[in-house]
Amino acid sequence: MRYVVTGSAGFIGRHVCTALLAEGHEVVGVDAYTDYYDPVRKRANTAWLSSRDRFTPVERDLVTEPVDDLIEGCAALIHLAGQPGVRLSWADGFDTYVDRNVNASQRLLEAARRTRVPRLVLASSSSVYGQAPASPCREDTPLRPRSPYAVTKRACEDLAGVYRALGLDVVALRYFTVYGPRQRPDMAVRRMCEAVEGGPAFELYGAGHHVRDFTHVDDAVDATVRAMRGPTSEVLNVGGGESAAMVDVLDRLGQLAGRPVPVVRGVAQRGDVDRTGADTAALRRLGWSPQTPLNAGLASELAWVRARDQGLVALAGRAS
Ligand code: NAD
Secondary structure: OEEEEEOOOOHHHHHHHHHHHHOOOEEEEEEOOOOOOOHHHHHHHHHHHHOOOOEEEEEOOOOOOOOHHHHOOOOEEEEOOOOOOOHHHOHHHHHHHHHHHHHHHHHHHHHHHHOOOOOEEEEEEHHHHOOOOOOOEOOOOOOOOOOHHHHHHHHHHHHHHHHHHOOOOEEEEEEOOEEOOOOOOOOHHHHHHHHHOOOOOEEEEOOOOOEEEEEEHHHHHHHHHHHHHOOOOOEEEEOOOEEEEHHHHHHHHHHHHOOOOOEEEEOOOOOOOOEOOEOOHHHHOOOOOOOOOHHHHHHHHHHHHHHHHOOOOOOOOOOO
């Protein structure tokens, strides 16, 4: 089987590619190495994947460059490329989000229909729910995005619906706060791990009482692969099932590290919602259930940060 993964040099993308390669498949990984965070880290992911058999890296910008030749004849297309994060999506930042999320996805959906891709899995986000009146959210909970980023993800889902009506088999995955080894450097758990290991103090936005449904990356990968192979569905929540407030996560990490995480207080951020929570009944019908409890998952990310700081990650590259 040949699979195409966009955003292959990113956090979730690298893990998805690794899992597909481990199953013995051929993987074409597409990435543009955007500067949302240091592209050097992304190129290191590609270098590692390229050292495996059956991985073909392709540097291409989905906003501007053709893609038909890449996806024609593939068994499935997993579209993870995009501009993540809420904070930069305000003001002048919005154009980039529209380009990298909405325009890139529309071009890919169009190409997937043209070339008859059997299944397209598209990365959406829990942020489309916004400030939901109740938690956990089912997939049919009304969407009320609270940030420009979330608006672009909702637009991607709407576009998926448009192309689904034209016959394309496309499923959108609403990922809930994915964490674990190699997490994006802007995300909270990564910044906490680095703070407790001697990096800059963790900036806690507001009082830290906002609650997130945390999903370990191994569980997110399992969900992604099942969504790629399972019966047709339109939208699936991907949530790890263990919710915790930021202050609780700080406490847990402090206990795991054996010392408190250094914290500086910052202001509450626009677009941050009080709580996210996933009802995962639909995903569980595909045989999925989360396997990584929060404490074990936090320990895995802390261990990765420590190994990286000790220069061991290159040696330990095979481990997630
Ligand atoms: P990431 O930034 O690590 O990976 C995204 C990759 O896409 C990057 O390597 C980037 O270079 C690439 N990319 C961006 N624009 C591109 C373009 N125009 N052409 C080709 N490549 C491009 O992010 P991630 O955390 O791995 O997230 C993957 C996807 O999942 C994103 O769409 C994100 O919005 C979504 N998501 C992630 C989370 C999470 O918790 N990590 C939660 C909800 C949704």
